[in-house]
Each structure stands twice: as C-alpha cells, then as structure tokens.
Amino acid sequence: MLSKTPLAPLVTLFSRSNLLNKRLARSLWRTKLRLSAVVFMVAVGVFAGISFGAYANAATNLYDDIYDGEGGVNLPDIWINNPSGVWDANESSNLCDSISQNWPDSEYELKTCEQRLVVDGIMFYSDSGSEETAIPAIWHGIDEGLVDKVWMPEDSDLSSGELASSFDEIVLDSHIAIDLDVQLGDEVEISSGSDRMMYTVVGIGFHSQHLFYAQEGMSLPADDGTFATGYMTASGLERLTNFSEGSSNLILIDIQGTPSYDLQSTDDVDEGKELNFVIDELSELMSLETDVPVSVYDRSGVQSVEFLRADAEGAVKIFPYVTGMIAAIAGITIFLSLQRLIQSQAREIAVLRTLGVPKLSIMPGYIIAPVVIGGIGSLIGVLLGVYFGAPSMLGLYEKMIGLPISSDVDNSLITQVVLISMVIVLLAGLRPAWQASRLQPLAVFRGQHEVKLSSRRLQRFTASLPTTVGLSIRSSLRKPMRVGFTFFAVGISMLLFGSMLFMLESMEDSFIGGIKDRQSWEVQASNSPGGEDAIVEWVEENGGQYELLINFPIGLEDDNREITAFGLDNISTVSDGGSMIMVDLMEGDIPVRDSATMQVLIDEGTSVFLEWDTGDVVPIYVGNMQYEVEISGITKGEISRTIYLYREDLSQMVGIESTSVLIQLSDDDKSLDGLAELSVGYTKKADAINTFETLLEQQKQFFYAIESLGVIIAVAVLFNTLLMNLAERDTELATLRVLGAPMNKLGKMMFWEHLGIGVIGGVLGAVFAYFGTVLLASSMVQWAFYFTISPAPSAIITIAGVVIGISVALTPFGMWRIKKMNLVDKVKDLSN
C-alpha cells in the first residue's frame, strides 16, 4: 500500500539505508561522551523552555483570571485618586453623580462609579511577649462592592473566611496573615493617625492593588511581616480614621466590557486611545468639580497591576529566547559533532560511494541522527521540565509573589518547546548531511578533503614565537568555523551566566545602593495633610532632626503615565551632602531656587522614555493644572520615574506642606514611642534595606540556578570542541609521542592552547554577555521599572575567568587521553 503513496520514495530510501544508518548509529555510539554532551544540551534547552514557559503562562493567565474572570475582583477601568486629602460624603456622592451625568461622549458606557476610602496606617504586632512592632499598613474601606472586590478564591489554601460585615471586623491580606501566622478569629490592633483599635479577623484574602505585595512606590515585594494591608467595611475604616460617614479619597469607575488601555511598554502604540479620551474628559471634569488636585488613571497607573503585567509580559518575551538560545547551542554542538563524525568517516563514505552507494542513501542517516539525538534530549528535557523544572519554578514564583499558582503544564507549551528544539537540531544536521553525501571518493583517498593549507599570514604572525606556541595558536585556529561557532555558543552560555551577574550587580546597586548610600534618614513618618507639625514636635522633643518631604503624582501632557515628584527641602548630591535624600547626578546641575522657570531634576528613565534632556523646558501637570519646568539635570539609580523639585515649589502646586517627615533620630534615643499615634504610618530605613536584601537573597537562588545552567552549558560546549580538537590531532600527538615528546611538554602545549581558547572565549563571552544583557535589559525596562546595566569589572572578570577556568581545566583530561593512547596501535595507523 505504501508504495502507492507519495511518501513511497522516502520510505524506500530510508529502508534501503537501514544498514548504513545502523553503521552510523554504531559510530555515534563510539563517541558516547560527546554524544551525551549533545543530548544534554537539547535536554537542557527543552527543560529550560518548559520551566520558563510554565512560569510565563502562569503569570499571564493568573492575572486575567483574577481581574476579570468569574469569581475575580472586577478590576476598575479608571481610578480617580485624591492624594492630598479626603472628600466628605456629600462631595463624594456629588462627584459620582457628576461623572454619571457628564459621562464623555465615547464608545464606552459607564457601568459603575464607587467611592472608596484608602488610608495609610499601622498594624501593631507582638509575638508572645516580644517587643511590639509597628508595621506600615494600608487600610481599605470596602463594603461588598461591585468593583475591585476583595479576592478570596475558594479553592486556595491561601485564603479563607468571609468579607467584613461589621465595623469591628477586618479581612487581612493573605501575605501578612501568613507572615505573622494570623488566624481567623484573631484580633489585630491597628491605627491610622489616631487611636489604636482592635479588629477581629474574619477573613484572609487578596486585593488587586496588593497582589504585588509592596509598599507604595517600592519596586520590590515587602519582606515578610514588614507591610500589612487590610480590608474592612467603610464604616469600620471611618471609625478608625475618625472621618465622617461616606468620606472617600478614591473613585473607582467600571466601564461596560473591558476597554483596552495604553500599555506602558509600547511607546509607539496607543492601545487605549478611546479610554484616554475618557480619562482626559474626566480630568477636566474633576478640575471643575473639586478644588484639590486629583489623578485620573487607568490600569497602567496602578503599581501592582502594572508590575505584574510587566512581569508576565517579560516572562512571555524571555522564554522563547532562553529556549531558542539553548536550543541554538545544542544545534551548534550537533552541527560540529556531525561534521567531525563525517570527517572521521570520510574514508568509509568514500568506499561506499566507490562501491556505488548513491548520494541519497548516505544522507538520511545524517539527518536521522540529529532527529534521534534531539528526540532523546527532548524526552529527557520534557520529563525533567514537567516533573521538576516547572513545579520548582512555579513554587518559587508562588513563594515570591504569595499568590495561588496552578502548577499544571500546558500540553501546547510542551509541543511548542519541543518543536522549537527539534526544528533547530534538524536544521543543524542538514548541512553536515549534505556535506557527507557530496564527498568525492578520489579526493578522500588522496587525503585532499582534510589537507587544508595553513594560513601564511598566521604563519608569519607566529613565526617568531617558539614552535610549540606557534603550533598551539595555529592548531586552535585551524578550523575557524568550529572555533567561531564554539565562541558563539560559549558567548550565548555566558549570556545566561553573565546576564544574571550583571543584573545582580546592577540591581544591588540600584535597589540597595540607592537607599543605603544616598538616603540618610532613619525613619520616614507619613502624615495626613497638616499632620506634620505634631511629628516635627515629636522629633524636636526627642532630640532628632527632620526634613519635610512631599511625594506626589505628577501628570504629563497627552500621556496617561505619571511621575512621582519628590519635594525636598534641599536637593544635593552625595558628595555635597546636606540632605536626607540625595541624588546621583548623571548630567547637568542641581536646580537653582527661585529661577525664572522652576528648575527640576528628572531621573534617567524619565529622560529616556520622554526624551527629555537637560535644558529642556517641559510641561508637567498637578491634577489639571499645567506648570512649565526647566530640567537642570538628570539623575541615575531610580527604579521608578522620579522628578525632584524644591519642596516649597511643589507645596505651592499641590497645596500641602508635606506627605511625610524624614527623621534622623538622636544618638541617645532611638525609641519610636508615640510616633505611631502621631503619624499615619512609618517606615524604618533598616527595614527597607532588609526587605531589599532578603528579596535579593531569594532572587539570588534563582539567579544562581541560571548561572549554573550557563556554566554547565559552557562546560559541555568547550568540552565538545576541545575533545574534537584533540581527537582530530590524534595522529599529530601520536607522532610526537613516538618521536619522544615528553608528556609534560605536550601538557604545556595543550595548556597554552586551552588558555588561548579560554582567554579569547572569555573575553568574547564577557563582551557578548555585557551587550546581550544590555539588550535584554533594554527590552525588559518599562516606565514602571527602569534600570541600566553597568559593565561591572568584577562581573567581567568572573565571566572571563569562568571560561578560562573551564578551558584550562580540560587540559588534564586531554593529557589523560594522550597518556592512554595506545602507541603501538597508532603506529599501525601511521604506517599502514
């Protein structure tokens, strides 16, 4: 039957070459060590692809389900935030009425308008008699609500209980409940700028604004037990804050359907044109309806939502690259191995061709070989990925993010990853297969296929060196394609290794260096509008020093994104000192007070994304009010988009004196007694640093895993190539041994050769890793998360050192190989 199908010629061809394929399989089996390195590479590629892909899929699907799925939170489409005060019940109600009546003429219809009260505060916690800890907190007043509800998934161990229904009940966020081991029925003591009160925990759940569990403005999740959020009834929060019934500072707007919004990661595309029109109209409306500056923004303006979206987007972007890179290395090793195999089998192939075996019968084996190798590697990779990589990756992700993550691995993901790998390995086998079928028997028998005239230029270049050194250099460069591919593959593996090193260095510098070296405050106490006086009095009574700070969201012209403004009493660099928050000035000058046009500093990320430069005069918005400011300089090291102004300037714009007080405590008295009751929450710098350090420690485990992967791949690649180099030189080395060359001299020769390859590979690896990481980082950075990669010398030295180390470490193996060479057999080869 088959003979009548279109596949018949292929079937005939493959079955005719069965014995040839068997011969090839046996030949491959003789190179078990190299073969296993190739299978390993494929397996690692598939393993990594499935692990990263499972993470990317989980990250993407999770948030969609939480935000808009059945049983989800019904995430609002527009937020209207009053950062400088609170509207009373009447104002709040009027605002929603006004929004409803004056809803912009657009394709979107208003579905719901809800007011909320969200305040900073403190959660007091002491564990069995230990000293009380004041944990910075955010409290939400949420009745059951229609929009942005508390999320309490029924099928998860991480949530339980029910919504708060009484003024003295609270739902604690799962993150803090787990950190502090708070159970349903426990009582917690909390405050928000006034008296402490007790609330009964009736539920444990999540909130859309705190899925990425970080303090406001922080780019990293909070360390265990250092940040709390809770969701009580509106009356429950009014009781805590002493605000009148119906007070609010946040309006949530839900639109029919799910409108597209402008993604911060796509500068050139405005996906939310229509929504932006609605936002602009509402901003205009708000400026007419209320005296205070307000921010109107879509999902991209909500830190947690944007971070998690960016995280998912980053994962989706990166996983095909990681899989592709490792598969490409596997492809290169397969390609080189097959070429070497063909070279060593040239005589056999020539004999077969002389005996009349057609070209097409030679080819299939060399195509089947990579497919079989790829198949075995893929199978191992799938098993490892599904049963080990993906669960570990998702477990780590669940631990870091604190959200319930499904550990199922999608079949389509497995198919996709295996297909990528198999296509690459198949392509890698095509050229060698074609080369094998094209070998000319006569040329092979005359030895012309291997004799390649050495480069005269290289000979002249190395002529003055000792012959052993010259030989090492020439031998290393004898196969430029092999060496080139090897360096390329080592470069990719070093990209895996080095990107983690560079990123770790840069993140440590940005996250920890920023707060450790450039900020000298010890405690930052948040205040309600006008509440700074009480805190200042407390500082003066306790012999400390203070500076007032205003943090305020700043809007942009025709742009939905926001910048966080820092209003500082003094703006200074680290070398100048004199301020509790200092800047790292990259270019330009410190703003001059009382300039004709108000001068400001912007961070590097803002400069990059908005294409603003020193000397530019640009418009910024507070609420709906536009101000012209001149950029006097650009700072570096800020993860979030930041603009620095003098506090008196910002104060005039926003109408408040401060949002928090930066405090340096007296050397004699470091106690914070009484501060909790005066502030609406405070953060200790030491806690912030601890948070960063703990998180970096956690990240390091992940980074180390990737680094190890990079090193293992580099070992496999170099091992494969150096082994091929050695195998190819068996005749030369045997000749030298027969002629009496001592092992130590051959060892030295090999050492220099490996050192040379290591040095070139190491330098190229470091260069590759640096520029690759810069490229990778530039594709990852977004408005909400910007950082740069600096060529840290320690990272460069480590990368080069690793490649040199691996290369040189293979010398003993090479020597062992020569030592165990059977010279009697070799002499037969040399003379028969």
Added chain:
Amino acid sequence: MPIIDIQGMERHYEMASEVVKALDGVSITVEKGERIVLLGPSGSGKTTLLNCVAALDSPTKGTYDFDGKTVPRLKSEEMTTFRRENIGYVFQFFNLLQDLTVLENLLLIQELSGGRDKKRALELLKLVGLEDEIDRFPAEISGGQQQRVAIARSLAKSPKLLLGDELTGNLDSNTSSMVMEVLVKACETEEITTIMVTHDEKLTKYATRVIRLDSGKIISDEPTGN
C-alpha cells in the same frame, strides 16, 4: 660493544581464543653504523620487533640492552625518554604537522626534546636537499619531499638509531630510490644506525645486513656486503 643486544625476545598478544606469539625468541646484536633491512610477510613480526626496539612496545620475555643499558619497559614516560634520547622514527605516511612549515617541523621536535637548534635543522634540510623549501607547508611539497623532511625531522635531535616502517611504501619507485639515497647519505654523515621494515626487496641494496622473519622467528640474518 653492540648498540643493540636483544636476546630471546618474545612478544605475546592475548586474543579472544588464543595467545599469539608475534615474536618468538628473537635474538639480534647490531653494531653501530649498521643499516639493517627487516623483511618478511605480513604477520611475520617485523613491525612488532621494530616497536619493541623503539620502546613503543614492551616484550613479554627476553632481554634488550641498548648501548650497554637495559631498555625500560612498561613504564610509559621512561620509554618516552629512551625514545627521545636515542630513537628517530620515519613513518610510511610521513606524518608531518600540516600547520608547521618544513623548518618548523624540525624545530618543534628539537623544542620538545630539549632545545631549539636552528642551525642544525637547516644543515639537516640541506643534507636531504630541501634547503629551498624550508618555508613551505607540507601540503605544498611532493610526497618524496615530505618523506625527506620526515627523515630530517627524525635526525633533528641526533638519535643513535633511526627506525623506518615501510618508509617508502607510499612512494613510487623513483622517489623511493631518491629517498633511500638521501637516507643512506644522512645516516652515514651522522653515523646513525638504521633499521628499516619493508616488503620491498629492492631496498636491500641500501642495507648492510638483511634479516628475514617469519612467524615471529628470524629465519635468516645475512650481511649484504654493502
């Protein structure tokens, strides 16, 4: 004192079903300056004998003294040192290093054996008639020239004994003659003892003595009168 004194040498190979005696009680003494051709059919043991003489292989039984000293056996590095200090070896397929020029092929062996002596290397290349080819790569010269380079290379470290295994086996008869003439001239000039394994009866005219082997035993050992 003979340069080579072999008494009762045996070399056994253990195969799957039997023990093969490649050498079965060979005794030879060789005086300095002799040029010996070893003849015999395939499997007669001539290459095994050459390997044992070169200390590439260790005999199973018997004694082997070289220049009055016992030749090391079974110890790889001592055997290598022996070869380095005493033996030159020429192969059938030349086995020159393709990445090195003619001159560098000689210099490499000198470097690996102790010290570079460019003057001597150039003299040897002149001796084998290749003084004009010193900067060429092996692939750029003929097979006969390559074999002459191989001879010069084997002499580069001033061995006491030069061994050749089918060293003209890959050359046509005219080139073979030229190579052999060069070899004889070089060995006489350098006062080097020579043992060559060959199938080619014609090479006996370059020998001072012909030893025939069969089944691991010497069946004749005669001077040629040269």
